[in-house]
Amino acid sequence: MKSRLTRFAASVVLGSALAVGAGSISASAQEYGGELRLVVGSKIPSYDGHIESTFGMIHPIRPFYSMLIRINPDNPSSPTDFVCDLCVGDVPEPTNDGKTYTFKIRQGVTFQDGTPLTSADIKATFDKMAFPPEGVASNRKAYFKMIDSIETPDPETVVFNLKFASGTFIPSVAMPFNFVYSKKDLDEHGYKWHQTNINGSGPFHFVEHVQGSHVLGKKNPNYYHEGMPYLDGFRAISAPKMSVRLQAIRGGQADIEFRGFPPKARDDLVKALGDQVTVQESDWNCVLLVTPNHKVKPFDDPRVRQALSLAIDRAGGSKYLSQIAIVKTVGGIGFPGHPLSSTPEYLEKNIIGYGKDVEANRARAKELLKEAGHENLKFTLHNRGVDQPYKVVGTWLIDQWKRIGLDVEQWVQPSTPFYATLRTKKDFDVSLDFNCQAVVNPIADISKFLPSGGANYSDFEDQQLEDIYNELLQTGDPAKQRELFAAYEKRVLNDLASQFITLWWYKINPYRSYVKGWKIAPSHYLNQSLENIWIDQAEYKKQLGG
Amino acid sequence: MYSYIVKRLLILLPTLIGAAILVFLLLRLVPGDVCLLRFGGEGGYADPEQIRLCRERLGLDLPIYLQFFDYMVGFFTFDLGVSMWTSQPVTTEIGIRFGLSLQIAIMATLVSVVIALPLGVISAAKQNTPVDYFVRAFSIAGIAMPSFWLGILIILGLLIGSQAWFGRPWMPPIDYVPLWVDPWYNLSALIWPALATGYRYSAVATRMTRSAMLEVLHEDYVRTARAKGLIEKVIINKHALKNAMLPVVTIIGIEFAFLMGGLVVTEQVFNLNGLGKLFVESVTQSDYTLTQALVMLVVAIFVLVNFLVDIMYAWLDPRIRYN
Numbered sequence: 001m002k003s004r005l006t007r008f009a010a011s012v013v014l015g016s017a018l019a020v021g022a023g024s025i026s027a028s029a030q031e032y033g034g035e036l037r038l039v040v041g042s043k044i045p046s047y048d049g050h051i052e053s054t055f056g057m058i059h060p061i062r063p064f065y066s067m068l069i070r071i072n073p074d075n076p077s078s079p080t081d082f083v084c085d086l087c088v089g090d091v092p093e094p095t096n097d098g099k100t101y102t103f104k105i106r107q108g109v110t111f112q113d114g115t116p117l118t119s120a121d122i123k124a125t126f127d128k129m130a131f132p133p134e135g136v137a138s139n140r141k142a143y144f145k146m147i148d149s150i151e152t153p154d155p156e157t158v159v160f161n162l163k164f165a166s167g168t169f170i171p172s173v174a175m176p177f178n179f180v181y182s183k184k185d186l187d188e189h190g191y192k193w194h195q196t197n198i199n200g201s202g203p204f205h206f207v208e209h210v211q212g213s214h215v216l217g218k219k220n221p222n223y224y225h226e227g228m229p230y231l232d233g234f235r236a237i238s239a240p241k242m243s244v245r246l247q248a249i250r251g252g253q254a255d256i257e258f259r260g261f262p263p264k265a266r267d268d269l270v271k272a273l274g275d276q277v278t279v280q281e282s283d284w285n286c287v288l289l290v291t292p293n294h295k296v297k298p299f300d301d302p303r304v305r306q307a308l309s310l311a312i313d314r315a316g317g318s319k320y321l322s323q324i325a326i327v328k329t330v331g332g333i334g335f336p337g338h339p340l341s342s343t344p345e346y347l348e349k350n351i352i353g354y355g356k357d358v359e360a361n362r363a364r365a366k367e368l369l370k371e372a373g374h375e376n377l378k379f380t381l382h383n384r385g386v387d388q389p390y391k392v393v394g395t396w397l398i399d400q401w402k403r404i405g406l407d408v409e410q411w412v413q414p415s416t417p418f419y420a421t422l423r424t425k426k427d428f429d430v431s432l433d434f435n436c437q438a439v440v441n442p443i444a445d446i447s448k449f450l451p452s453g454g455a456n457y458s459d460f461e462d463q464q465l466e467d468i469y470n471e472l473l474q475t476g477d478p479a480k481q482r483e484l485f486a487a488y489e490k491r492v493l494n495d496l497a498s499q500f501i502t503l504w505w506y507k508i509n510p511y512r513s514y515v516k517g518w519k520i521a522p523s524h525y526l527n528q529s530l531e532n533i534w535i536d537q538a539e540y541k542k543q544l545g546g
Numbered sequence: 547m548y549s550y551i552v553k554r555l556l557i558l559l560p561t562l563i564g565a566a567i568l569v570f571l572l573l574r575l576v577p578g579d580v581c582l583l584r585f586g587g588e589g590g591y592a593d594p595e596q597i598r599l600c601r602e603r604l605g606l607d608l609p610i611y612l613q614f615f616d617y618m619v620g621f622f623t624f625d626l627g628v629s630m631w632t633s634q635p636v637t638t639e640i641g642i643r644f645g646l647s648l649q650i651a652i653m654a655t656l657v658s659v660v661i662a663l664p665l666g667v668i669s670a671a672k673q674n675t676p677v678d679y680f681v682r683a684f685s686i687a688g689i690a691m692p693s694f695w696l697g698i699l700i701i702l703g704l705l706i707g708s709q710a711w712f713g714r715p716w717m718p719p720i721d722y723v724p725l726w727v728d729p730w731y732n733l734s735a736l737i738w739p740a741l742a743t744g745y746r747y748s749a750v751a752t753r754m755t756r757s758a759m760l761e762v763l764h765e766d767y768v769r770t771a772r773a774k775g776l777i778e779k780v781i782i783n784k785h786a787l788k789n790a791m792l793p794v795v796t797i798i799g800i801e802f803a804f805l806m807g808g809l810v811v812t813e814q815v816f817n818l819n820g821l822g823k824l825f826v827e828s829v830t831q832s833d834y835t836l837t838q839a840l841v842m843l844v845v846a847i848f849v850l851v852n853f854l855v856d857i858m859y860a861w862l863d864p865r866i867r868y869n
Binding site: 039043044045046051052053054055135136137138139141142195196210211212213214235237238239240241243244247248250251252253254272273414415416417418419420421423424425436454455543544545 | 576577578579580582583584585586587588592593594595596599600631632633634638639642643701704705708709714715716717718719720721722814815816817819823824826827830831832
């Protein structure tokens with residue numbers, strides 16, 4: 001009886017958090033004070049957002065910095081809602097046939113060292129990322145290749161002149177790695193100073209970082225968004241083990257973890273804490289894909305690759321795997337739900353392997369293998385030695401392929417040799433790969449499938465695909481973008497089956513219910529300024545005492 | 547005695563050099579490098595130019611023999627370099643964690659000694675009695691139970707127990723505060739891993755103490771002492787225990803050295819920012835310089851502790867130094 005009641009209580013809590021979600025979080029009046037204790041599962045390589053790409057840096061360091069624009073913190077689940085952070089008013093519409101963006105910069109903003117922020121700082125920041133001098137690294141350079149020049153006609157205005165109109169420009173500017181640095185720092189200390197030093201204008205001021213232990217931040221009293229932040233400070237605690245992060249929330253040593261937990265961890269926490277835990281869930285801008293090596297026979301034959309895709313029951317996988325792994329959503333190459341991406345109905349009718357008649361798909365797969373002369377194909381699936389979701393999905397894939405008569409072994413490697421095999425040595429048959437991005441920027445994100453994109457490890461060339469992508473990249477018209485996007489998707493998933501999608505990831509964030517104001521986004525990199533988070537003090541005392 | 551110490555010291559250097567060469571070569575056998583992982587490890591786009599610059603900065607683009615030469619020069623000049631992941635000096639990275647690992651090692655060793663010596667002596671003195679059977683079962687359980695597993699049980703026990711008794715689950719703090727800053731906070735975090743690890747090592751020491759004591763208690767001089775009418779307490783404490791300590795000291799010394807760098811899993815279970823956790827991180831991140839320095843640190847600690855144990859051995863047993 002007791003366990004049945006517990007299950008019921010847990011389902012009510014979970015269900016209400018999902019159903020009401022963030023709406024209920026901002027319904028009551030915000031309170032000031034308190035320290036947020038967040039647990040972070042990855043290490044900080046450096047503090048420089050312009051070169052790093054790990055959430056281990058974003059979660060503890062992003063709160064110290066501002067951005068020119070960002071996703072709307074009050075509506076982060078929308079992949080198209082961008083708002084100004086350091087600029088004033090709305091995100092500007094382009095002029096000059098989509099080739100000029102003029103931003104008006106907020107006045108009265110200061111860096112932690114007291115230096116006022118002007119348009120010169122914005123220009124210096126984007127110059128560093130888009131046009132780094134010889135010998136200076138920038139992991140954002142490729143995102144800004146449409147920028148021709150940046151001008152500052154006055155201290156309150158920044159003008160971006162583009163070489164061509166591009167649908168990727170605004171999402172690229174809103175990336176959470178684009179910390180705005182002080183021009184003075186860049187001029188006086190050089191372009192590498194920010195790797196080991198912090199001087200931002202964000203909602204929190206940097207206090208200390210003890211390597212491998214924690215980062216401390218305290219409230220910026222001069223923050224420019226009125227009334228924020230609500231917290232006195234935050235403590236980002238490094239905890240690489242998932243079980244530690246989970247038990248820390250359960251045991252009152254941490255309040256929240258922003259990357260996400262598997263379904264089982266969510267259920268355990270809800271079962272243990274009942275209404276003391278809130279859960280938010282979201283589609284995740286990460287996708288797990290299968291990468292056949294086109295240089296290895298018989299994976300040079302599109303019929304074999306198509307058969308591999310046809311064998312996968314994506315709807316069935318979603319239903320069952322979502323109960324044990326951080327995957328759920330069936331989608332094409334673009335983030336599900338984005339206006340540019342294909343709808344489930346479209347995928348079902350137009351893309352191989354998405355049709356609902358799984359047996360028919362598999363019969364067709366067997367035919368294709370027979371035509372190609374590889375009915376009893378044996379190969380190895382190269383996979384990353386990480387449970388969630390790689391090994392879980394890898395094991396499921398092997399079962400799916402077994403159903404069309406294939407004999408597949410899994411070859412699991414730890415992360416470093418896994419990347420070496422996938423990217424450098426390329427001595428694999430078929431590998432699992434993944435594409436995780438921050439801001440949903442489908443046109444940029446699908447460069448993963450482009451042979452010349454720099455992140456495609458299938459090892460093939462296709463001029464038709466390149467031509468479609470180049471046209472898509474330089475088109476400002478949304479209708480034309482959708483048309484080209486669909487053509488690109490068909491080329492990748494149908495004609496070439498150069499790579500194919502398994503399932504999109506699914507983000508699950510259970511946290512202590514006294515933490516209010518945070519809203520889940522479709523990426524663990526987004527909405528991490530912590531400025532809108534507050535602690536319900538009465539609830540905190542009720543749950544943790546004193 | 548002095549010539550014995552000098553001989554032992556002379557053996558240290560080739561041991562350290564051999565270990566340095568071995569760790570350098572073994573690390574390079576694993577394909578891939580830190581730059582690939584750091585800039586492309588989360589599935590996003592990794593700029594090839596950035597990866598090239600990273601390799602150039604870290605010297606990973608150099609031929610292996612040049613990397614080895616640089617490493618050995620650093621080894622002999624005590625320049626351990628910087629972490630390939632964080633760019634912080636390796637000495638800084640290790641220095642931050644050393645205090646915690648040292649404290650855990652000392653606390654766990656104390657727990658081990660406090661449990662092992664009395665139990666080992668009692669077990670030997672009460673041989674083949676229910677007390678002896680209980681002590682033997684207790685120590686075998688300790689040997690059979692990995693300390694990280696015991697650590698997990700302790701955490702779960704604290705969570706469940708605190709919820710049952712106080713109405714809210716509690717677990718030990720997961721961030722480190724030095725003893726001199728907040729002793730209560732520090733001890734509330736470290737006592738649990740010290741207990742989990744100390745119990746594990748006490749089991750070995752208990753059995754060693756028991757068998758050494760049994761051996762000594764059957765010696766002629768103990769029989770003589772009993773014949774002289776000395777009380778059992780004096781015989782055990784004054785005549786038997788010191789002579790039985792030789793193997794026990796060796797075990798405790800080796801355990802202490804192991805604890806300094808070997809708490810790889812236990813530190814992760816309790817989220818302790820110590821050398822064991824750093825070890826795991828440096829290996830998984832292919833941080834060659836940090837891994838090499840950590841291996842050399844552990845080797846140096848082992849060699850040093852062994853050296854001190856040998857000296858103590860010679861001090862405890864004159865036959866060793868005279869030979």
